[in-house]
Amino acid sequence: MPELPEVETVRVQLWAKLRGRTISKVIVHDLKTVGADLSFARKLRGLKFADIERVGKLLIFRFEDRPDRSLLGHLKMTGQFFYTERNALTAGGGHSLRTSEFKQLPDRHTRVSIETDAEGVLHFNDQRKFGFLKLADAAETAAAKRRFGPEPIAPHFDHKDFARKLRARKTNVKAALLDQTFVAGLGNIYVDETLFAAEVKPDRSAASLDEREALRIAKSAGAILKRAIKSGGTTFQHFMDAEGKRGGYVNKLKVFGRQGLSCPRCGATILKTRVAGRGTHFCPNCQK
DNA sequence: AATTATGTTGCGGT
DNA sequence: AACCGCAACATAAT
Numbered sequence: 001m002p003e004l005p006e007v008e009t010v011r012v013q014l015w016a017k018l019r020g021r022t023i024s025k026v027i028v029h030d031l032k033t034v035g036a037d038l039s040f041a042r043k044l045r046g047l048k049f050a051d052i053e054r055v056g057k058l059l060i061f062r063f064e065d066r067p068d069r070s071l072l073g074h075l076k077m078t079g080q081f082f083y084t085e086r087n088a089l090t091a092g093g094g095h096s097l098r099t100s101e102f103k104q105l106p107d108r109h110t111r112v113s114i115e116t117d118a119e120g121v122l123h124f125n126d127q128r129k130f131g132f133l134k135l136a137d138a139a140e141t142a143a144a145k146r147r148f149g150p151e152p153i154a155p156h157f158d159h160k161d162f163a164r165k166l167r168a169r170k171t172n173v174k175a176a177l178l179d180q181t182f183v184a185g186l187g188n189i190y191v192d193e194t195l196f197a198a199e200v201k202p203d204r205s206a207a208s209l210d211e212r213e214a215l216r217i218a219k220s221a222g223a224i225l226k227r228a229i230k231s232g233g234t235t236f237q238h239f240m241d242a243e244g245k246r247g248g249y250v251n252k253l254k255v256f257g258r259q260g261l262s263c264p265r266c267g268a269t270i271l272k273t274r275v276a277g278r279g280t281h282f283c284p285n286c287q288k
Numbered sequence: 289a290a291t292t293a294t295g296t297t298g299c300g301g302t
Numbered sequence: 303a304a305c306c307g308c309a310a311c312a313t314a315a316t
Contacts, residue, residue, distance in 0.1 A: 075295090077295060
């Protein structure tokens with residue numbers, strides 16, 4: 001899933017469900033996903049969720065009375081967090097084993113299941129197994145957070161500073177925007193959408209940008225990420241939110257996945273090429 | 289049926 | 303230090 005808007009969508013949903021809940025049982029279906037940590041389940045059992053933080057595309061679960069222990073979660077390419085619950089109140093009065101409206105979980109891509117004291121279960125699904133859940137101490141957590149650059153949606157994001165630093169980069173502008181240590185939260189979809197909004201070609205060298213272009217990129221990135229959050233993210237292939245729903249921003253994409261179709265701004269044909277090793281979509285006419 | 293692509297990023301080598 | 307290419311893995315499409 002996983003660019004900032006998708007992760008933020010899931011963060012908000014999970015917090016509403018997990019707030020104040022205590023972990024009663026953890027089932028590790030795939031050891032690699034937890035970094036081969038044989039004590040992963042034991043260390044989580046009994047912990048009470050106190051907060052869910054997001055930095056860039058990384059989720060950080062915090063626990064009450066245990067500031068020295070956090071759970072880091074990254075979805076990478078195909079990770080998904082699903083929250084399901086058994087219906088405590090059914091017509092017959094008993095427990096229904098139906099886990100959700102959208103699918104039976106766990107399924108063959110479920111890597112970890114975390115049960116709570118509220119009949120609710122948090123499932124971590126990940127087809128390709130690039131994603132991970134990792135227990136971290138305070139120092140590791142702080143170190144992980146420090147590696148991220150500023151987020152374009154941050155209240156105090158400094159557009160001028162960003163523009164100056166962007167123009168000092170030696171790569172093309174797409175590679176610069178994908179670098180999470182430079183600016184956090186953009187991925188392949190939102191970089192293409194940002195550069196379309198800013199009217200800049202993805203393969204332009206960052207150093208060739210003038211001040212106005214760099215500022216347009218800074219402003220566009222924040223605007224697009226915010227709009228995408230409002231739409232619940234983008235479902236292009238795998239993304240599903242914590243309730244199994246798809247992201248609405250897919251209908252608002254201007255260039256991503258629209259190769260061969262006409263540019264919504266000028267009518268020229270959208271192209272797909274390869275830039276920074278990634279499939280890249282842009283309008284050859286109105287992006288300069 | 290082999291090759292290529294896929295919403296990410298860490299690593300090892302310039 | 304910054305940057306590039308590749309690898310981690312599973313699946314669908316060509």
